[in-house]
Amino acid sequence: MNKYDLVIIGAGPAGYAAAMRAVDFKKKTLLIERNRLGGAGITNGALSSKTWWELSRETASFRKSLNRYNIHAPQVAYADVQVEVRRAVNERKAMLEEHIHQLQRSRNDQLLDLKYGQAKLLTPNRIEILAGALKEIVETDYVILATGSRPRYLPELPIDEKVVMTSEGIENMLDFPESMVIVGAGVIGCEYATIFSGFAKTKVNLIDKGDRILPFEDEDVVRIIERNMENNGVLIHRNSRLIRMEIKNGRVEYELEYNDHSREVFHVEKALVSV
Structure with a gap:
């Protein structure tokens, strides 16, 4: 049975950094990853969304420049955007793997191991690793749990990651939707509203239960962000409460209630939940 000073469960940004510091x-450190080195932060989190955002920003800037000369901007294919995002993700994953391999090759003390599999704590100092049909048990003095987080699922919303999605379902889409509602006007919701409106192929609605988006940010900054999004065609549902959301005939129907108790029903192609 292998014995380690430290076992880290989860090879995302926190787990990876902890392993390097150890x-x-x-x-003597073991880094265990269930799925993808780098975690959600690389695969469908910060890196992928920032790549999306940068491509959207460049597309919007290019389109604006051409409009000055009455030149019609070329259409951007969703598949091409996905290729660029996956390229950035794969490059970063390859860099992390190569960094670990270089450490393992360059050191004679063999302090770092990387194993892929499902980790299970048997005792505070004993861990079982399941990798397909293979099972291994290791011992350790200390354990760091760096398993990250996942998108929040609301039981009242019909999230299927195809029509009503979280950020994990974005990669399942085959094309830009003609319309989309985003539930939640925090950082992630506003980021995706900016991304999809920037490509100018999706009519974006943004649900905000307050009177302004990003309530924890400076009001002057928020006004600029709101103005930019609305100039890009984003409809912000201010002071609105989501009463219901249903999937009907492969599309989304949702109903809002406003502060004056009036209600309104909307229909869009996709929904993104970011609460």
């Missing part, structure tokens, strides 16, 4: 202190 090696600095000459601790």
Whole structure:
């Protein structure tokens, strides 16, 4: 049975950084990853969304420049955007893997191991690793749980990751939707509203239960962000409460109630939940 000073469960940004620091202190370390090195932050989180955002920004800027000369901007294919996002993700994953392999090759003390599989705590100092039909048990003095998080699912919303999605379902789409509602006007919701409106192929509605988006940000900054999004065609449902959301005939029907108790029903192609 292999014995380690430290076992880290989860090879996302936190787990990876912890492993590098443990090696600095000459601790024999095992890094366990269930799925993808780099975690959600690389695969469908910060890196992928920032790549999306940058491509959207460049597209909008290019379109604006051509409009000055009455030149029609070329259409951007969803598949091409996905190719660029996946390329950025794969490059970063390859960099992380190569970094670990270089550490393993360059050090004679063999302080760092990387194993793929499902980790299970049997005791505070004993961990079982399941990788397909293979099972291994290791011992450790210390454990760091760096398993990350997942999108929040609301039981009253019919999230199927095809029509009503979280950020994890974005990669399942085959084309830009002609319309989309985003539930939640926080950082993630506003980011995706900016992304999809920037490509100018999706009519975006943004549900905000307050009187302004990003309530934790400075009001002057928020006004600029709101103005930019609305100039890009985003409809912000201010002071609105989502009463219901249903999938009907492969599309989304949702109903809002406003502060004056009036209600309104909308129909869109897709919904993104970011609460």
